[in-house]
Amino acid sequence: MSSRTGIRAALLAVIALFGPSAPSEARIVSADDLSRYCAEEAMVRLDASRSELIILPVEQNRGQFTVNVQLDGRPGMVECRFDRNRKLLGVAVSGAGKTKVAHKAGPAAPKAALNKCLYTFGQEATVEKVSPLRPGYSEIILRADNGSRRVACTVPDDGHEISDWVEMKP
Structure with missing residues (x-):
């Protein structure tokens, strides 16, 4: 079996195991x-x-x-x-x-990342958008339930620290 056939067989096995x-x-x-x-x-x-x-x-x-x-x-x-x-x-x-x-x-935000952003935001908020970034990071856009405050929170999926915090114009 050539290496190309072996790689193809391994890929098909992974797809069969986890599904598309x-x-x-x-x-x-x-x-x-x-x-x-x-x-x-x-x-x-x-x-x-x-x-x-x-x-x-x-x-x-x-x-x-x-x-x-x-x-x-x-x-x-x-x-x-x-x-x-x-x-x-x-x-x-x-x-x-x-x-x-x-x-x-x-895309759903990892729970730890979402909790870190919501805790830092400090008030009840609605998640407007979640964007996966490079592996292990997400950008979460939050909008205050009362008022016009919006932020973009970039955080690692484990939520240990916020990488970037941008207060957006209403």
């Missing part, structure tokens, strides 16, 4: 998995275990599906919205302490 990667905005979830998918999002975004969650029934309104997942015994709720084809439209998190977060589907 698709951007999160293209994620299509089957009707049966809408609740499970949203529960997984809630566990990550609210830092909760599965036993701490209350999953409400899937709602359908005007061709869109909505799943709400609440924390049992403390504030916090995740709302997942899907279009009529069950394509993820967005995930919103509310009531989880001071870190109210909502953003459209797209």
Whole structure:
């Protein structure tokens, strides 16, 4: 076997093992998995275990599906919205302490990086955009829920320090 054939075989094995990667905005979830998918999002975004969650029934309104997942015994709720084809439209998190977060589907910021930016921002904010930068870094655009303050926060994915902080003009 030539080295070229060996490399091709190894690449096909990796793809078979992990599957082709698709951007999160293209994620299509089957009707049966809408609740499970949203529960997984809630566990990550609210830092909760599965036993701490209350999953409400899937709602359908005007061709869109909505799943709400609440924390049992403390504030916090995740709302997942899907279009009529069950394509993820967005995930919103509310009531989880001071870190109210909502953003459209797209690249998700690592939790440690997001928490560092929100803590530094110092007030309730909405995540407008998350852009992955060089490996291990993200840029997170935050907008204040009350007021016009906006910042661009560049942070390593482990959230140990902020690399760049830019107060943007409203």
